[in-house]
Amino acid sequence: MTSVHELIRAAAEREAAARAPRGRPAGRSHRRPIALRATGASSCDSGLVNDPWAIDRAPGYGPGASVADAIPGDAPRQGPLPARYTDASEEQLHDWIVAAKAELGQRVQILGHFYQRDEIVQHADFVGDSFMLAQAAKQHPEAEAFVFCGVHFMAETADILSGPEQAVILPNLAAGCSMADMATIDQVEACWRELTTSLGPTEDGLQPVIPVTYMNSSAAIKAFCGRNGGIVCTSSNARTVLEWAFERGQRVVFFPDQHLGRNTAKAMGIAEDRMPLWRPHLPLGGNTEEQLRDARVILWNGFCSVHKRFTVAQIEQARADYPGVKVIVHPECPAAVVEAADGAGSTEYIRKEIEAAEPGAVIAVGTEINLVNRLQQQRPDLTIFCLDPVVCPCSTMYRIHPAYLAWTLESLVAGETPNRIAVSEEVAGDSRIALERMLAARP
Numbered sequence: 001m002t003s004v005h006e007l008i009r010a011a012a013e014r015e016a017a018a019r020a021p022r023g024r025p026a027g028r029s030h031r032r033p034i035a036l037r038a039t040g041a042s043s044c045d046s047g048l049v050n051d052p053w054a055i056d057r058a059p060g061y062g063p064g065a066s067v068a069d070a071i072p073g074d075a076p077r078q079g080p081l082p083a084r085y086t087d088a089s090e091e092q093l094h095d096w097i098v099a100a101k102a103e104l105g106q107r108v109q110i111l112g113h114f115y116q117r118d119e120i121v122q123h124a125d126f127v128g129d130s131f132m133l134a135q136a137a138k139q140h141p142e143a144e145a146f147v148f149c150g151v152h153f154m155a156e157t158a159d160i161l162s163g164p165e166q167a168v169i170l171p172n173l174a175a176g177c178s179m180a181d182m183a184t185i186d187q188v189e190a191c192w193r194e195l196t197t198s199l200g201p202t203e204d205g206l207q208p209v210i211p212v213t214y215m216n217s218s219a220a221i222k223a224f225c226g227r228n229g230g231i232v233c234t235s236s237n238a239r240t241v242l243e244w245a246f247e248r249g250q251r252v253v254f255f256p257d258q259h260l261g262r263n264t265a266k267a268m269g270i271a272e273d274r275m276p277l278w279r280p281h282l283p284l285g286g287n288t289e290e291q292l293r294d295a296r297v298i299l300w301n302g303f304c305s306v307h308k309r310f311t312v313a314q315i316e317q318a319r320a321d322y323p324g325v326k327v328i329v330h331p332e333c334p335a336a337v338v339e340a341a342d343g344a345g346s347t348e349y350i351r352k353e354i355e356a357a358e359p360g361a362v363i364a365v366g367t368e369i370n371l372v373n374r375l376q377q378q379r380p381d382l383t384i385f386c387l388d389p390v391v392c393p394c395s396t397m398y399r400i401h402p403a404y405l406a407w408t409l410e411s412l413v414a415g416e417t418p419n420r421i422a423v424s425e426e427v428a429g430d431s432r433i434a435l436e437r438m439l440a441a442r443p
């Protein structure tokens with residue numbers, strides 16, 4: 001059987017080939033590729049910039065979170081940082097990070113998510129989306145530890161795909177993801193029991209329902225999908241994954257982001273009235289058995305607090321202010337926003353659109369502000385702006401303050417391994433099944 005690692009390598013090679021402009025070899029572009037490194041621009045909003053350790057002690061996701069975000073009672077909590085770090089200046093923290101990183105050398109790799117603040121990204125050995133970072137972890141078997149500057153579910157995925165002796169560390173345990181937390185394993189298993197009871201066996205050889213989970217979900221839910229004939233998707237391959245699922249099942253239940261599920265299914269021609277929403281606190285998710293039997297995609301009632309803030313009114317305003325503006329948005333945005341935009345796609349799609357833009361173009365982007373700022377800094381010949389002028393950064397990603405990174409690295413220098421994210425082998429094994437199916441799925 002092909003291993004997950006061989007599948008990852010094959011997927012990376014396919015991706016590199018797909019990225020190459022037609023008629024040119026992979027890796028040689030006619031434009032300087034956008035590397036998405038740190039720019040020096042500040043990303044702080046006034047509610048987040050001061051005393052980040054105070055919001056870590058309060059229950060909730062902090063400034064910028066949606067009022068609908070409810071933090072689970074069992075979410076990991078970060079203990080207090082020593083005063084050496086909380087009292088330090090930005091310059092001291094920077095110097096301590098640089099010194100500790102130099103001492104640790106290749107033993108420790110720092111991974112930084114695209115949405116991470118610049119003060120952290122400038123120290124990262126690799127910058128990418130959650131799956132790219134997990135792949136990067138796999139590609140460094142010599143590293144003893146990965147300091148994952150993202151959120152909890154991403155560190156879990158890196159732990160699943162990295163070697164058993166390698167430690168994955170989340171510098172601040174309070175860096176969760178409000179979307180991933182909207183689907184707990186207990187809720188998903190209860191949903192599954194109701195669905196399989198209501199839908200019963202089929203006569204056409206297909207499963208009544210296939211579970212599909214977005215990468216932005218806990219390891220427990222990825223493992224659930226692995227155990228139950230399901231699969232994982234990213235925002236880049238959601239359509240391919242849904243096609244895979246429809247070859248095997250009559251319908252799909254999609255966790256946890258309703259918007260990615262709805263936007264992908266709509267692009268495949270599925271009518272919205274065949275996409276009921278599953279509200280986990282209601283019997284049958286708030287639906288009738290008839291609605292569930294008629295469904296093609298059952299959408300979990302989850303969303304990203306960052307991307308759901310974008311609106312059609314913002315797009316209309318951008319078009320009024322900048323006639324000819326091109327509007328591109330992430331598929332975690334609501335369907336009406338995706339329809340009103342000129343294009344929608346993953347972070348990689350957004351990066352490539354901007355890389356390919358002609359000098360002088362004006363582009364409005366509906367995604368996280370740190371990424372938009374970085375894109376603008378790296379293509380100063382374009383006018384690039386965020387659709388929402390007051391958009392907050394991802395407030396949980398933002399919790400990786402330089403003080404946490406300095407504390408983590410200095411702990412590693414001292415021979416300690418703080419905040420290790422370790423997925424049990426049982427959960428990791430089932431998760432790998434769902435990830436392998438994703439990597440093997442073909443358009």
Ligand code: SF4
Binds near residue numbers: 151307397
């Ligand atoms: S941007 Fe949204 S989906 Fe991504 S980590 Fe933040 S809350 Fe989660």
